[in-house]
Amino acid sequence: MSMEADYIERMKRLMNWEASRQAPPEGFPHLPDMPAGRYTSQEYYDLEQQYLWKKTWLFAAHIDEVPDPGCFMKWENIGDPIIIIHGMDGEVRAFYNTCRHRGAPVVTEEKGKAPRLMCGYHNWTYKTDGSLIGVPEKQDFGPEFDMSCRSLIPVRCERLGNLIFVNFDSEAMPLKQWLGPVWDEWEEFGFDRIKLAARHSFDLECNWKVAMEANMEVYHVPFIHPETVAPLVDSKRNVNTIYPNGHARMLAPPPQTTDREHVRAVDSPPEWQQIDTVGEFGRTCTQSYTMFPNWVSPLSNYFVPPLIFWPTGLNTTRLELVTMALDWGDGPAPDLWTVPDDSQPNGRAMSPIILEDTQFGEMIQKSMESDGFKSVPLSYQEARIYSFHQTCDKMIGLNRVPEHLAVDQVIGEDWVYPNDPRVAEMERAEAAE
Structure with missing residues (x-):
């Protein structure tokens, strides 16, 4: 305008x-x-x-840094480690880079591309939408273990055109409202x-x-x-x-x-x-x-x-x-x-x-x-x-x-x-x- x-x-x-x-x-x-x-x-x-x-909303990345589905990058500019990932469904999301098992980082490379995210510690595997889809020896966790409750924890992530912003407050106003x-x-x-x-x-x-x-x-x-x-x-x-x-x-x-x-x-x-x-x-x-x-x-x-x-x-x-x-x-x-x-x-x-x-x-x-x-x-x-x-x-x-x-x-x-x-x-x- x-x-x-x-x-x-x-x-x-x-x-x-x-x-x-x-x-x-x-x-x-x-x-x-x-x-x-x-x-x-x-x-x-x-x-x-x-x-x-x-x-607050923080500039994290440009879409050129995660250009294709499966592309991801680490981001740690205010301490907490997160992953910014271009999902296989085309959506760009952010998650804490923390496996839901014993807290190991899900990715260790600064940037990469993969259709799935796999923690190197015990090979827990996540889809690019954060959902947990693979747990080795799953039977040892017992019948009460619910994988649907163990998705990667999301961080608010919104875009202004090609720019990607994150916000650690799940209750924060939308980026468009924040910019006014x-x-x-x-x-x-x-x-x-x-x-x-x-x-x-x-x-x-x-x-x-x-x-x-x-x-x-x-x-x-x-x-x-x-x-x-x-x-x-x-x-x-x-x-x-x-x-x-x-x-x-x-x-x-x-x-x-x-x-x-x-x-x-x-x-x-x-x-x-x-x-x-x-x-x-x-x-x-x-x-x-x-x-x-x-x-x-x-x-x-x-x-x-x-x-x-x-x-x-x-x-x-x-x-x-x-x-x-x-x-x-x-x-x-x-x-x-x-x-x-x-x-x-x-x-x-x-x-x-x-x-x-x-x-x-x-x-x-x-x-x-x-x-x-x-x-x-x-x-x-x-x-x-x-x-x-x-x-x-x-x-x-x-x-x-x-x-x-x-x-x-x-x-x-x-x-x-x-x-x-x-x-x-x-x-x-x-x-x-």
Whole structure:
């Protein structure tokens, strides 16, 4: 569903209004300091592990990684080992990689293809729909043994086009409802047509939120990215939008001397196909979405390239750099975020833009762990970060977060899409001109 013309026109006016304002919007709440312990406290990290990650939809795979019936892959990005499998019936499912006999892993290969899954310990055998169909020496379990009660334990698994998401909460809302209006806005980017071009992981020495938040505001762009991002992004005219369930969007036009669409066309090899359904903002602006909890991605008429942040410890993170695009023909697969580097184990290194955003992570973490780090004051430009932290606490449970670690829930529904008090303030300013 492409954005309607009146919405596009209103957002363009908001961009100009953002550049002209001399203070935060009228009625926008003061953002209280966030406690330092949200980045340094094992107590808060443990709450995230127990409640946040087990209740949210998480990007797990692209269908190209399990392309055919019988294809499976292991997935362990938040600890619990699961299997993602393309069933012989065509359905993609997820299961705990745990045999129902004595807990051995059902599969040990990272990826594979088989019409059945067989645990190597005692050869208990499962169909690709998870049902148990084979138990050696079954008679020794006695007449009460019911194989139908011993299927692999499922994990919620749903798709957005070619992308596969999982959720460990059996009671979680459906993925489409979780994304809300973002689901409709993403229709134009061809999630059902894009192919997986690149997927590489890198380890960072900082809390996952430190790494992720570098991609959730443009306040830093003129200072960290003066030669890379700043020439293409007018940070003064950036418009942030907060969506339900912790999602958000940054929409920044190029500087008025830059034609973003032309720059993309020049930088893109001719064999790369454009996603022809992408609308005006995707072609001409920098448009980056945060999908709670750990996905950040600019979306354009050439790429869907998410950055995915996985906690591996209180002060360590695994960053996945993914590029998805339409078919690139016989040319090399596009990789927006990494460059060749034979000195690295996987033969790739982070691109200059990613290095600019991650270079301070380890130093920031060490600084945060000192007695000099007391709290975090955020500006209106950084409101997406504050809203993100509000959602973290809501997912954990407001009654579970200790007072000394909690953020105040000051950004109310009146600032969450489709509500936007800025529009009325802008219209009053226009009328006064």
